[in-house]
Amino acid sequence: MTPKKMFKLPESGLHGKLLLPGDKSISHRALLIGAISNGKTVIKHFLRSDDCLNTLQAIKNLGIFVEQHSTDIIIHGKGLYGLQPASQPLDMGNSGTTTRLIMGLLAGQPFRSKLIGDSSLQKRPMRRVSEPLAAMGAKIQTAPAGTLPVKIDGQPLHGTKIKLQIASAQVKSALILAALQANSPSTIIEKLPTRDHTERMLRKFGADVQTAPDKLTITVQPHPKLEGQTVTVPGDMSSAAFFLVAATIIPNSNITLCNVNINKTRTGILKALLKMGANIKITKLESQEEPVADIQVKYAPLTPIKLSAKDIPAIIDELPLIALLAACANGQSTITGAQELRFKETDRIATVAQELRKLGVQLKELPDGLIIEGQSAWQITDSTLDSHGDHRIGMMMTIAALRSTDDLLLNNPEAVSISYPNFFSDLSSLLKTRTEV
Numbered sequence: 276m277t278p279k280k281m282f283k284l285p286e287s288g289l290h291g292k293l294l295l296p297g298d299k300s301i302s303h304r305a306l307l308i309g310a311i312s313n314g315k316t317v318i319k320h321f322l323r324s325d326d327c328l329n330t331l332q333a334i335k336n337l338g339i340f341v342e343q344h345s346t347d348i349i350i351h352g353k354g355l356y357g358l359q360p361a362s363q364p365l366d367m368g369n370s371g372t373t374t375r376l377i378m379g380l381l382a383g384q385p386f387r388s389k390l391i392g393d394s395s396l397q398k399r400p401m402r403r404v405s406e407p408l409a410a411m412g413a414k415i416q417t418a419p420a421g422t423l424p425v426k427i428d429g430q431p432l433h434g435t436k437i438k439l440q441i442a443s444a445q446v447k448s449a450l451i452l453a454a455l456q457a458n459s460p461s462t463i464i465e466k467l468p469t470r471d472h473t474e475r476m477l478r479k480f481g482a483d484v485q486t487a488p489d490k491l492t493i494t495v496q497p498h499p500k501l502e503g504q505t506v507t508v509p510g511d512m513s514s515a516a517f518f519l520v521a522a523t524i525i526p527n528s529n530i531t532l533c534n535v536n537i538n539k540t541r542t543g544i545l546k547a548l549l550k551m552g553a554n555i556k557i558t559k560l561e562s563q564e565e566p567v568a569d570i571q572v573k574y575a576p577l578t579p580i581k582l583s584a585k586d587i588p589a590i591i592d593e594l595p596l597i598a599l600l601a602a603c604a605n606g607q608s609t610i611t612g613a614q615e616l617r618f619k620e621t622d623r624i625a626t627v628a629q630e631l632r633k634l635g636v637q638l639k640e641l642p643d644g645l646i647i648e649g650q651s652a653w654q655i656t657d658s659t660l661d662s663h664g665d666h667r668i669g670m671m672m673t674i675a676a677l678r679s680t681d682d683l684l685l686n687n688p689e690a691v692s693i694s695y696p697n698f699f700s701d702l703s704s705l706l707k708t709r710t711e712v
């Protein structure tokens with residue numbers, strides 16, 4: 276695709292209301308859990324992004340009948356043991372979540388599966404899932420580097436008590452999905468609390484999954500009778516974050532983001548923005564399986580921030596945006612304990628540093644984070660920006676470019692469709708709606 280011309284500094288800011296697309300993590304889980312439940316699951320406000328469509332195709336290839344009606348999906352689930360072997364390798368595309376959750380799900384199924392993925396996914400570590408699953412009796416073979424392709428030889432699994440070595444919702448979820456198929460209860464102890472959408476959704480579908488008051492210890496009873504449900508997917512905080520940041524750093528802005536998931540395991544970005552002095556008003560709407568709210572945000576000057584390991588899981592996908600916010604603040608910010616960023620679609624510590632430097636931002640790479648110098652104005656050194664095929668880098672740089680009056684280009688803009696196919700048109704709508712406010 277040809278490079279995309281970036282929007283320039285909007286003199287009158289961003290204005291208007293936006294209904295965010297469905298949450299990516301929750302859309303994946305609704306598909307997978309629907310597939311192993313009995314009967315019909317209706318998924319409303321499903322996120323039709325490339326990553327979620329990979330999960331959708333995977334469950335179809337595993338023998339599940341799926342109906343698609345615009346943003347709603349209907350899954351005809353076949354129960355915990357109703358999946359059938361796929362006739363070809365399952366293509367995970369670019370999606371780490373699909374891969375790792377499916378590894379847990381297929382580890383206990385009585386057939387063989389092979390998982391493949393694109394060039395970015397092929398570099399991402401999979402032993403973090405295959406090794407703890409092996410402790411439950413799983414037989415999973417990765418490539419020698421611990422990556423895709425992955426071969427799963429489904430086995431009867433046994434319950435486990437396991438302490439996770441990294442804070443990862445994907446690893447935790449893979450173990451929970453495997454634990455449903457084990458011969459005895461399992462206990463999974465997290466390093467730090469991570470997003471808990473799998474636990475919440477499984478409870479809704481009828482599983483006995485308990486989270487202890489320490490928020491770290493999860494017990495899973497095997498062989499639940501899962502019943503199909505209607506799931507309304509809330510707006511994605513990780514997508515809302517681009518506009519929260521845009522309105523905060525562009526003078527005169529005043530926008531409202533509607534129906535956003537404010538699950539505490541995902542709101543690190545709101546916490547960080549508030550700490551930095553952002554002008555944010557949250558109107559809580561409802562709290563069912565997942566809490567949702569409308570969020571109003573206006574421009575505000577920013578102070579620097581320090582984030583360390585304990586802060587990271589609730590803000591993991593928004594850290595590129597934190598680097599951008601920090602670059603607009605009045606002093607030095609630091610992010611540490613974020614080495615996991617090096618294992619995402621790109622090495623996000625390296626790509627954030629490389630791309631923000633093109634805009635004149637001064638920052639230093641650490642093995643596990645970044646030190647960022649805030650400046651009131653930047654001196655552009657390279658007008659051709661690049662997503663590196665990483666959706667979150669492409670979107671973050673599009674927001675960063677709004678601070679500039681120069682002609683800037685973005686290479687590989689199509690990467691945004693991995694999580695947010697309508698990103699550019701949604702942003703454009705907030706740049707046009709001055710008179711509607």
Ligand SMILES: O=C(O)C1=C[C@@H](OP(=O)(O)O)[C@@H](O)[C@H](O)C1
Nearest residue numbers: 300372442443444445446591592
């Ligand atoms: O479970 C999930 O849906 C996700 C968990 C996180 O990954 P890790 O579990 O690798 O931290 C996050 O970065 C990813 O975008 C989605």
Ligand SMILES: C=C(OP(=O)(O)O)C(=O)O
Nearest residue numbers: 369370371372373592619
């Ligand atoms: C890391 C991400 O997703 P995944 O791990 O599913 O590829 C992301 O969406 O930023």
